[in-house]
Amino acid sequence: MPPEYSRHYGCVLIWPHRRDSWQYGAYAARKAFAELIGIISESEKVVVCARYEDYDSARKTLPDNVRVVEMSSDDSWARDVAPTLVTNGKTIRGIDWGFNAWGGLFDGLYFPWDKDNKIARKLCDLLDIDTYDKRDFILEGGSIHTDGEGTILTTEECLLGKGRNPHMTKAEIEIMLCRCLGAKKVIWLRRGIYNDETNGHIDNICAFTSPAEVVLAWTDNKKDPQYEISAECLEILQGSTDAQGRKIKVHKLPLPDPIHITEEECMGLDDMDGEPTRTPGERLAASYVNFYISNRAVIVPQFGDKNDSTAIDILKPLFPDRKVIGLQNSRNILIGGGNIHCITQQIPFFKQEELT
Numbered sequence: 001m002p003p004e005y006s007r008h009y010g011c012v013l014i015w016p017h018r019r020d021s022w023q024y025g026a027y028a029a030r031k032a033f034a035e036l037i038g039i040i041s042e043s044e045k046v047v048v049c050a051r052y053e054d055y056d057s058a059r060k061t062l063p064d065n066v067r068v069v070e071m072s073s074d075d076s077w078a079r080d081v082a083p084t085l086v087t088n089g090k091t092i093r094g095i096d097w098g099f100n101a102w103g104g105l106f107d108g109l110y111f112p113w114d115k116d117n118k119i120a121r122k123l124c125d126l127l128d129i130d131t132y133d134k135r136d137f138i139l140e141g142g143s144i145h146t147d148g149e150g151t152i153l154t155t156e157e158c159l160l161g162k163g164r165n166p167h168m169t170k171a172e173i174e175i176m177l178c179r180c181l182g183a184k185k186v187i188w189l190r191r192g193i194y195n196d197e198t199n200g201h202i203d204n205i206c207a208f209t210s211p212a213e214v215v216l217a218w219t220d221n222k223k224d225p226q227y228e229i230s231a232e233c234l235e236i237l238q239g240s241t242d243a244q245g246r247k248i249k250v251h252k253l254p255l256p257d258p259i260h261i262t263e264e265e266c267m268g269l270d271d272m273d274g275e276p277t278r279t280p281g282e283r284l285a286a287s288y289v290n291f292y293i294s295n296r297a298v299i300v301p302q303f304g305d306k307n308d309s310t311a312i313d314i315l316k317p318l319f320p321d322r323k324v325i326g327l328q329n330s331r332n333i334l335i336g337g338g339n340i341h342c343i344t345q346q347i348p349f350f351k352q353e354e355l356t
């Protein structure tokens with residue numbers, strides 16, 4: 001699996017629509033998605049999947065160079081439902097993992113999820129890419145990060161949880177990850193961001209910025225439950241070497257002050273299964289680590305917090321060949337339960353002629 005900082009062919013997103021994820025008919029979320037898509041499409045191709053009902057909204061909002069295709073979906077988290085693309089340098093294949101809405105009937109976030117579960121295969125067919133059928137293994141793209149040099153980062157909270165592959169041992173899951181992703185070593189952090197409804201996806205707490213270098217979501221506030229979680233991650237990372245035997249350099253990326261959903265925001269979320277998705281005052285899993293690395297930019301969530309600019313300043317020297325750009329109003333994506341990284345999935349660069 002190539003790392004996100006290697007050259008991309010493009011990026012896939014899904015136009016937001018789900019009434020219990022996106023407040024007020026997804027109006028504000030669509031604006032944030034469109035702004036993000038505009039930035040990404042400056043340096044790589046962008047494919048946006050839109051339901052029949054939302055096709056006109058997506059097509060009229062997005063620039064002409066963005067490809068909009070009709071596709072059914074349950075929600076809009078391309079990171080988790082689009083294929084994980086792997087390459088041997090000559091050809092490319094998509095992994096079609098099983099998807100059960102972050103925990104299935106155990107602690108999943110919605111039911112049914114069958115439309116989302118078909119998206120990986122549909123996208124591979126659309127892009128003329130062969131697939132590996134791994135639907136018997138539940139995995140979301142947001143639960144793994146790779147350095148492209150044999151190391152995978154993940155969390156125990158997510159991959160060892162009861163809602164995904166409870167019949168498998170940690171060792172079996174590790175073998176599965178290494179075999180499917182072409183890796184040699186898995187570094188297991190224990191937990192992800194506090195109150196992250198994905199069961200602690202890695203992509204909200206820690207990310208590779210280059211081989212042997214990561215950013216880790218951080219707070220110095222010992223009273224915040226996040227402190228203990230981040231401190232534990234730091235200890236694990238500092239005590240680990242990567243697949244090449246290198247020590248890992250950790251850059252602390254401060255978190256914004258805790259962000260809580262307001263009454264007005266909750267009012268804009270419709271109930272779809274008889275109970276509200278969120279309650280006023282609930283803490284949202286905000287983190288600057290949830291950025292997307294495009295060919296020429298790193299696009300970073302911004303929350304109107306004093307640490308917005310600090311996060312950008314920390315990331316700039318880590319990506320000297322890219323512009324580091326803040327996406328204002330990322331809060332409108334956060335309300336759905338994730339952020340920029342969660343709604344994007346990169347397609348690595350491949351040579352078309354080698355596919356035919």
Ligand code: KQY
Pocket residue numbers: 021077079080109142197198201336337338339342
């Ligand atoms: O963070 C993600 N990768 C997805 C979040 C899903 C939240 C559903 N409400």
